[in-house]
Amino acid sequence: MSSSELFDRIAHEIYQQGYCVIRQALPEKLGMALAREVRTLPDDRFSRAGIGRQADYQNVEAIRRDEICWIDNSTPAGQEWLLWTDGLKQALNRRLFLGLFSFESHYAHYREGDFYKVHLDAFRGQQNRVLTVVTYLNPDWTDNDGGELLIYPEKSGVPLLTVQPEFGTLVVFLSEEFPHEVLPARADRYSIAGWYRINTSDRNRVDPEL
Template sequence: MVALNNTSSVRGLSPIDQSLFALIAQDIEKRGFSIRPAALPEVLTSSLFEHQQLIEADKFKHAGIGRGDTYLKNEFVRTDEICWVTNDSQAGRDWLDWISHLQRFLNRRLYLGLFSFESHFSHYGPGDYYKRHYDAFRGEANRVISIVAYFNSGWTQADGGELVIYKDDDDKDGINVVPLLGTLVAFLSEEFPHEVLSTKRDRYSIAGWFRVNTSVTVKADPPL
């Protein structure tokens, strides 16, 4: 899949973050995905959740499929609503700074050539879902690693809304991830179909993607 190198440290990382990032890199190298409960720093988790709660409702939009001129709302596929994360807030800046450290660590360890990162807050209300899909199709997109972080305290399996990661198109069971506060998930975007089961209560998270640079002279990627 991808090979680890022997780099042992990344400047500026705390020992806790470095240990976490090493575990994520190891998981991705061995299995292609990483599921780490209570991994997102507590202060960052609280800041992001509080900021998401303060975002005005009209800043969120119903999620769709595709982007730019190909964007299409499709309630058969997904019914959640999203708001893109920017550096206009302290919480957004802290998140993007933390994730940039993870990006550099993964590039040093896994030689992935990760170039940029984009992410959005996600809100699933009761009854919302996201049907089985890939975040990137092999050879057709530039998303390399998908990242999800959850902000839901006291969540149980009875609340629904689990992320299900399938190992391939033939997998019928998958691995269920309870969207519990602080859980961090990472997986290779082209390799794993996945879905979000219908939720029975409000469900909050961030979803994001590390991308490679596929810009050409007449076309910027990602589009502005």
């Protein structure tokens, strides 16, 4: 599947149902470069993940236990990833008129026993995250390794989707619409989580910061 065909499919499914899950969607060369990089980064590049934004940010290990490293243009793999996601942003803006403005993303490492309980990536009227993107960097993942992503309908406790964190799988969904969680991993689990954001700047503040 070409990038244009893939981006068309993502746009169509987001328009129809607000989410999509596509196996083997991430270009293999890019996925392997990212998988190598996340496993060779120094430990001090990772920090324990928290919840909340800015002044409300806090570490709550009863809710979330993964470690994260933000991705930037400082490495070839990071540059290639950000270029690919920028192409997706432009395609979605052309097809869906979402007004996506910027993108932020990080590597996530879940060690054995790590999890992330049910949460939303954005709350209506409080944040400017519009679209969540998740991809997986686990070439040899098996069903016995756990770490599934569960995605819920907005007003239901019954999962809508269960996604295995298999290499190259891409998950995209509306950030305000779908609560989700990561079940405990039983092996080292690597992924990328990212968010497309709109520009909510005004005369008193810049958000998102560039």
